[in-house]
Amino acid sequence: MAKKYTGRCACGAVTFAFDKDPDFIANCHCRDCKKASGGEMATFFAVPQEDFTLLSGRPKPFHYVAESGKGLDRNFCPDCGARLFTSNLESFPGLVFVTLGSLDRPELIEPRLEMFTKRRLKWAKPLDMPQFDSMPG
Ligand SMILES: [Zn+2]
Ligand SMILES: [Zn+2]
Incomplete structure (x- = not known):
């Protein structure tokens, strides 16, 4: 059965899906999000790893140590460079x-808090x- 939410990179090579409505949805203004997104902040949300399903493509992982030290x-998509998701989070296993x-x-998901203001x-x-x-906190 098709999952409720679907996503893809800018060129469409990488596609993914998940079912669970997220509850942690943040606008993050931290320096890492600025660097990674190229903008003032990034909006992201948490999905349980077992729900998150890669449907096509081979996203390239880049290991990074955040400002927190974690x-x-x-x-990201190695073809178009679009950033997609963050995994293996030491702080959020x-x-x-x-x-x-x-x-x-x-438009289906809206931020619920702002962090690193x-x-x-x-x-x-x-x-x-x-x-x-x-x-x-
Ligand atoms: Zn792509
Ligand atoms: Zn951030």
Whole structure:
């Protein structure tokens, strides 16, 4: 049976799906998210690893040590370079963090909090939702 949510990279080589409605959905303003996304922040959400299913393509993992000192793998499409998901998170075992923009229907999921607001650039205004200076406590 087809899963509820589907996503793909910009060129369509890598596709994935998952079923569970995420509850952790964050706008993260940290330096790592700025570097990885190329923007002021990244919106991502957590999906249990056992639910997250790769349907096609071979995303390339890049092992990275975050500002927190914890390791993780950023996975991107080696053809188009689009960032897709983060796995093997030392801080969050059993979870995959999926970038909102890679969803086929990104309008289905909305952020519920903002984090690392201490790194938010001055021109970016807080949204009307819980704000966390660094990681949510
Ligand atoms: Zn691609
Ligand atoms: Zn971040």
